[in-house]
Amino acid sequence: MIRIPVTPQELVRLIDQEVPDWRERAAKQTQQVRKQKRFSGEGLWSEVKGVYMALQHHKCAYCERPMAESPYANIEYDVEHFRPKSRVIPWPDAKTAKELRIRYKVRSGNPKGYPLLAHEPHNYVVTCKVCNSPLKADHFPIDGELSAEGSDIAKLNAEEKPLLIVPLGMADPSPDELITFEGVLPVPAKRGGYDRKRAQVTIDFFRLHLRTDLRDGRAHLLVMLWEKLERAKNGTPEQRRLAEQVLAAARGNRFPHSRCARAFLDLYERDPAKAKDYYLAAHELVVRKEPGLYGRGASRS
Structure with a gap:
């Protein structure tokens, strides 16, 4: 959201x-x-x-x-x-x-x-x-x-x-401030209080953590973003230029599942190893369709 x-x-x-x-x-x-x-x-x-x-x-x-x-x-x-x-x-x-x-x-x-x-x-x-x-x-x-x-x-x-x-x-408050993502899973961004409760209720209410169409769409997104991140770092000048265009677009509101995209890109900047873990799990979802890789969902309030 x-x-x-x-x-x-x-x-x-x-x-x-x-x-x-x-x-x-x-x-x-x-x-x-x-x-x-x-x-x-x-x-x-x-x-x-x-x-x-x-x-x-x-x-x-x-x-x-x-x-x-x-x-x-x-x-x-x-x-x-x-x-x-x-x-x-x-x-x-x-x-x-x-x-x-x-x-x-x-x-x-x-x-x-x-x-x-x-x-x-x-x-x-x-x-x-x-x-x-x-x-x-x-x-x-x-x-x-x-x-x-x-x-x-x-x-x-x-x-x-x-x-x-x-x-x-x-x-x-902006939904970006209340809900973030751990890989493909939406989770509350706040640790407690009314804002955390709102985030958890919204996630539960719309089953944002459980619907397979949403999970799969985010998984495909993370796989694509990882490939662009790697291309932006290691590709030819032309490949880097094209990858950076996609990565910039992914931070905008027009992009599919843009909140998930922004959370993943921010994580990559802070902790590339953790971002790679989420990418690999998303890759398995795309390739093998194994929902158990991500457990049941967000933590409870």
Whole structure:
């Protein structure tokens, strides 16, 4: 997960540019919700999906899995409400808690959802269908107390203390500061406190450490990066130049699984021997598909 660095003003500008009358129609929908005290009517969020697809460099906001960029790409993306619009279902259930060996405590957001945020642009990201439908669904774990605030996201965050990391915008700490990687495995970057708990909940919630498609994608990435690192050090001048271009791109947000890439490149600079260990394990995953090489996943809070 990485930050989607857009300011509130820039997000509004992009939406107005994409669909000039969207905010006016969204405001009318919100006014209707305010009167009825529940979400009703048709959702308009799919109309602005393209704005978020472009902002996120055609990657899932939560798992960073690269998604399509073509005339048919729209079907692969879901507009996801960070705070659910109609209801909130507690997470984790007993089966999930046992499977993931969860020991921390969580509360749940408003059981009736957050209908006044149904058409709030800052409550959206686009995600892959796995992150959205079976995983995020109508869950919203929090660490604080339920808030009576209906539409002010800053006040809601201050009172409810969401446990899922918010990737959109600049108000929340950057996901890069909260989650790092040990090889292909995501782990909390902090040693304790609320920030560590948020990282661990986010990892568990989206099963970022367990999904084989994510693990395999990161393994292929590490193998490729190692080869470029070696080429940049030992290759011909032309090979070094081309390798360094790829390594520079890998530190940017457009690269697939860029948070994993940055963690690996930083490790290579600090501890090349440890980076080689992670490369060799990733190589085995690519060649032999042996998930046991990485154990069950991140350490528990």
